[in-house]
Amino acid sequence: MVYRTRAPASGPGPQPAGGLPPVAAAEPPLQRLGAGRAAEVFAWDEATALKLSRWPDGQPSLETEATALSAARAAGIRVPAPRGFVSHDGRPGLLLERLDGNDLLSIVEKQPWRVWEFGRLTGRLHAELGETPAPAGLRYLRAALRGAIAESSAIPERAFPRVLAVLDALPDGDRLCHGDFHPGNIILTAEGPVIIDFPNAVSGDPAADFARTAILLEAGEVPPDTSPWGRVLVRAGRKLMLLAYRTGYRSAAPVDAETLARWRVVIIAHRLTERVPEERVRLLRMLSRALRAAGA
Secondary structure (H helix, E strand, C coil), X not given: CCCCCCCCCCCCXXXXXXXXXXXXXXXXXXXXXEXXXXXXXXXXXXXXXXXXXXXXXXXXXXXXXXXXXXXXXXXXXXXXXXXXXXXXXXXXXXXXXXXXXXXXXXXXXXXXXHHHHHHHHHHXXXXXXXXXXXCXXXXXXXXXXXHHHHCCCCXXXXXXHHHHHHXXXXXXXXXXXXXXXXXXXXXXXXXXXXXXCCCCCEEECHHHHHHHHHHHHHHCCCCCCCCHHHHHHHHHHHHHHHHHHHHHHHHHCCCCHHHHHHHHHHHHHHHHHCCXXXXXXXHHHHHHHHHHXXXX
């Protein structure tokens, strides 16, 4: 995936949010650079990309992303600079610094011998991000998790009260948590790795973010646009990538094993609420083991 955008222009547009200016509505056609489940990325100009929400009501997640990116940049973390907001075809968009490079997952598809290198890099970068103070305005992770779990019917009835009891005993935390940190959200540029895609950013305990990434690497389905060869590589290299990620993270930041075991219970339960059919059986087994390991 690649990011780039035009300097902010005058004209009508959304109201400023996150300290960023509104920009005039985009004029078609736009060249698509990449896509995910919630947004598409288009070229805006040689220096800027447009991240366009797939939904008309996607502005709040873009504002969350802009707020998180600004905080990460202020802490010295390599992320794309947010430039402003636009609207296009009735959909809200965020202008971002354009990055020339590929994500680590795409590179590993072509260079599978780099799985250990990139796993350790993913862990180290995540640990560094976890030291960043969360900016004002982000949702609180523990409250968001409790709301999602409490309202979902995806958690087995017998496990439900045990999961909530574990969650209620966990710390709030006040660090910037990415919410979807994995090798596909790290772009390798000529200047070094850059972390992208912060619409799920929250304020919380970095151990929870660590637990989510570990679970994604262990059980998560790959993005829908991943090639068949890439899917084979992901399945084959999943354990090695996970071990490398954990090694890289722990080399840069301490992780309390007991706290992590409890967060693992909650994060597996929350992943069940996201209702990815291909993951459900695997996640249910993982939840049962995690509850026993946490003594819940």
